[in-house]
Amino acid sequence: MSGQPTHTPFHPRWYRPRVSTWWWLKRRSSLAFILREVSSIFVAWFVVFFLLLVAAVGRGEAAYQEFVRWAAHPGSVLVNLVSLFFVVFHAVTWFNLAPQAMVVRMRGKRVPGKLIAASNYGAWVVTSLLMAWIILAGSR
């Protein structure tokens, strides 16, 4: 801020340092925070991608094959590869945070955080295997 400092009568002077737009590049932890926030854009992309798949399946065999051909374009593959990186980053940080968000008590004792994180990872593995199994049951 340049120029003369302004005063408010009968009030302490405001102290508001200007924060740079790129403040989150200064520390690893704040960069991780912003990357996690940005992962939400790829979550939205997945919703669009998945709904396009569902719509294509609904339109019939030809539309389904056309969708898979479109998904095999280098551009689509690149977007999905980047999305996968961000979504996995979201998942790992989300499960690591779970012990702070979930306070579980059993017989009056707090369940240790490691156990809560482990159970979340377990749920991730089971869900992934179950969904892959259901989908791959129809592979030719």
Place this chain on the structure above:
Amino acid sequence: MAKRTTVEPLLWILFSAGGVVAALVIPVLLFLFGLAFPLGWLSLPSHAHMLAVLGHPLSRITIFVSCTLLLFHWAHRFRFTLYDGFQIKHLNGLIVIVSYGAVLVGTVAAGYIVWQLP
């Protein structure tokens, strides 16, 4: 202190629920349909199988609810990325309207798409 009712806790719960869905189901689905099937690493499920899996009433409801939660998750983080990350504070009202407007549009689209499955 006067008690004020805000919609913020509800939005946070929807954000959180969407975060759980995103972490649990997106990686495997994105890997399969975004990489493994298009690139031929795994053989593509038949159309009849996909139709049977997606068309099941339970799947339709799950897809609809999940898509809505995921969009709420996106909206919450997206608007705070612009607000805190990029310090766009003067457009906050517009950003909120656009974000949750997109959630509404996406929810209607998801409902229509799962409803019209044969």
